[in-house]
Amino acid sequence: MSDVIIGLTGGVASGKSLAEACFRALGIVVADADAAARDALAVGSPGLAEVVATFGPQVLTQDGQLDRAAMRRRIFADPTAKAQLEAIVHPRVRTALHDACRNAESPYAIASIPLLAESGGRSAYPWLHRILLVEADAALRLKRLCQRDGIDIDLAQRMLQAQASHRERLAIADDVLRNEGSPDALAAGVARLDRLYRRLAAR
Missing domain, CATH: 3.40.50.300 (P-loop containing nucleotide triphosphate hydrolases)
Structure with missing residues (x-):
């Protein structure tokens, strides 16, 4: 560790x-926040379920993934939506990074x-x-x-x-x-x- x-x-x-x-x-060992953010909103994840509960099913693509382009447009147009998304994603990213780093087998x-x-x-x-x-x-x-x-x-x-x-x-x-x-x-x-x-x- x-x-x-x-x-x-x-x-x-x-x-x-x-x-x-x-x-x-x-x-x-390098733990990457961008990768952790993608994992936090992966298909079937609690994070994606919370995003859908907050923003509605229209933020999903036909195959059930987050429509990142649509979500990006929405949060740039609406600061409140941006804050809501960050409240879902950021805590999960912080936890994932901390866990990955603490468990790293490097000095x-x-x-x-x-x-x-x-x-x-x-x-x-x-x-x-x-x-x-x-x-x-x-x-x-x-x-x-x-x-x-x-x-x-x-x-x-x-x-x-x-x-x-x-x-x-x-x-x-x-x-x-x-x-x-x-x-x-x-x-x-x-x-x-x-x-x-x-x-x-x-x-």
């Missing part, structure tokens, strides 16, 4: 996925939470021992996002603006990993932090 849990966060196109891969390559574990600053930070995740922010210059993130998703600059800018600001993310971070160079440079940064986290776990 891992007693030391590191929260990994960062804005869209900052390089979180690459950082996750680097930690995994070093033998570290420490990573809880990858892209929207950590937006979802309550340390108050929502009091069991995080440290928070690692993966960050890059906004102009570089815009370029990456346009190339990655094949979208125009206006949409990419709106996506960045919808997230927490750099200052808000920085306010909750213990460690910052800049990702503005090569993948090898990021891997070197992860290796340095890995040594730090292993020392913390050995105490």
